[in-house]
Amino acid sequence: MKYDFDTVIPRRNTQCAKWDLSEALFGSREAIPMWVADMDLPVAKPITDAIQKRTDHAIFGYPERAPKSTIDAVINRIKRLYNWTVHPDWIVFTPGVVPALYGLIKALTDPGDSVLCQGPVYYPFWSVINNNGCLAADNQLQLVNNRYEVDFDDLENWFKPKGSLFPEPSRIKSMILSNPHNPVGRVWSESELRQMGEIVLKNNAVMISDEIHCELLFKGFKHVPFATLSEEFEQRSVTCMAASKTFNLAGLGASVIIIPDPEIRAAFARAKNGIMGGVNIFGLTALEAAFNEGDEWLSQLLEYLEGNLQLVKTFLNEKVKKINLIQPEGTYLLWLDCRKLKLSASEMMSFIKNEIVLGMEEGSLFGPNGEGFIRMNIACPRSVLTEALNRIQKAVDRNF
Numbered sequence: 143m144k145y146d147f148d149t150v151i152p153r154r155n156t157q158c159a160k161w162d163l164s165e166a167l168f169g170s171r172e173a174i175p176m177w178v179a180d181m182d183l184p185v186a187k188p189i190t191d192a193i194q195k196r197t198d199h200a201i202f203g204y205p206e207r208a209p210k211s212t213i214d215a216v217i218n219r220i221k222r223l224y225n226w227t228v229h230p231d232w233i234v235f236t237p238g239v240v241p242a243l244y245g246l247i248k249a250l251t252d253p254g255d256s257v258l259c260q261g262p263v264y265y266p267f268w269s270v271i272n273n274n275g276c277l278a279a280d281n282q283l284q285l286v287n288n289r290y291e292v293d294f295d296d297l298e299n300w301f302k303p304k305g306s307l308f309p310e311p312s313r314i315k316s317m318i319l320s321n322p323h324n325p326v327g328r329v330w331s332e333s334e335l336r337q338m339g340e341i342v343l344k345n346n347a348v349m350i351s352d353e354i355h356c357e358l359l360f361k362g363f364k365h366v367p368f369a370t371l372s373e374e375f376e377q378r379s380v381t382c383m384a385a386s387k388t389f390n391l392a393g394l395g396a397s398v399i400i401i402p403d404p405e406i407r408a409a410f411a412r413a414k415n416g417i418m419g420g421v422n423i424f425g426l427t428a429l430e431a432a433f434n435e436g437d438e439w440l441s442q443l444l445e446y447l448e449g450n451l452q453l454v455k456t457f458l459n460e461k462v463k464k465i466n467l468i469q470p471e472g473t474y475l476l477w478l479d480c481r482k483l484k485l486s487a488s489e490m491m492s493f494i495k496n497e498i499v500l501g502m503e504e505g506s507l508f509g510p511n512g513e514g515f516i517r518m519n520i521a522c523p524r525s526v527l528t529e530a531l532n533r534i535q536k537a538v539d540r541n542f
């Protein structure tokens with residue numbers, strides 16, 4: 143069937159954070175929200191059908207462990223997409239990737255440890271680290287020829303003892319990787335992953351690979367799960383996946399955490415026990431339908447996002463020369479280089495709110511090297527995106 147992504151579906155007053163928090167966050171009801179990573183686009187029909195069928199049962203008690211059919215849906219999809227054989231025991235369903243990250247850092251570290259991550263990055267990573275009493279070791283990504291790269295030397299350096307008179311050994315036991323990387327849109331290549339992994343594993347740390355955006359790829363890019371690179375990489379990593387980003391199901395709270403090592407799995411179970419309950423039954427129903435029957439919708443979605451990306455690229459190239467798009471390889475979150483506007487973080491936020499009038503986040507929220515950038519969510523009908531681009535152009539023309 144052909145899906146319609148062009149029709150604008152009103153979302154206000156539908157318990158929708160993206161639209162209903164817009165006024166509080168961005169100061170105006172007129173601000174079109176283009177921030178949090180969900181899409182203003184309808185989901186695949188097999189998903190709504192499956193949820194409707196589940197509601198017919200009319201009893202929604204405590205869920206048991208996920209049904210075999212859901213576990214099979216996960217295993218089969220991962221095998222088909224990445225030729226990775228995941229054992230059913232490795233899979234832990236959680237209500238979200240972020241709660242899982244909290245549990246994983248609690249399981250893998252002690253307060254006072256450092257946790258590696260690579261700014262600019264999805265800002266809850268910083269909170270996950272700090273709220274567990276840890277310090278963030280920010281191996282900042284480097285922008286080289288309009289493309290972000292990993293600083294491997296710096297990554298090595300973080301593990302070296304610090305201080306000259308009484309050097310202290312590193313207290314880094316884990317790294318949180320975003321692949322594809324939100325917000326800079328990199329889909330890390332096999333060789334980059336291998337290089338990062340070798341450094342992390344050599345230093346006895348565990349790689350927590352957040353791959354929630356792994357199926358949102360632009361043409362020509364391929365996702366490689368970190369764990370598939372070797373048996374050692376598999377054992378010394380945790381992979382976080384979900385149907386929620388790919389299939390727009392964030393409100394249903396169901397994520398897939400793959401933990402091959404039994405000790406890490408046990409530590410995670412202890413860390414989350416009593417805090418994270420069972421997964422929402424509709425979340426599991428939707429996940430299974432998405433993974434088994436969502437491909438037709440997904441290929442149309444990716445085509446649509448490709449069109450939206452092209453629109454932004456052409457528009458900015460022709461009409462807003464002071465803003466440069468960092469070419470994304472994956473995700474629907476664009477990273478706009480606005481450094482030519484020469485605005486501080488607070489000036490940028492007030493420019494976004496008061497002049498552009500869009501609900502977008504200013505880059506320093508994602509880490510200190512995000513200053514001067516804006517993140518923009520383009521998963522919306524094209525007419526909305528066109529209006530957003532016009533607002534950007536007018537605001538830049540008026541002020542610069």
Ligand SMILES: Cc1ncc(COP(=O)(O)O)c(C=O)c1O
Nearest residue numbers: 179238239240241264320324354
């Ligand atoms: C990298 C990354 N991880 C996790 C999440 C959110 O995960 P969840 O909603 O499952 O907690 C997002 C949402 O944007 C994300 O970009």
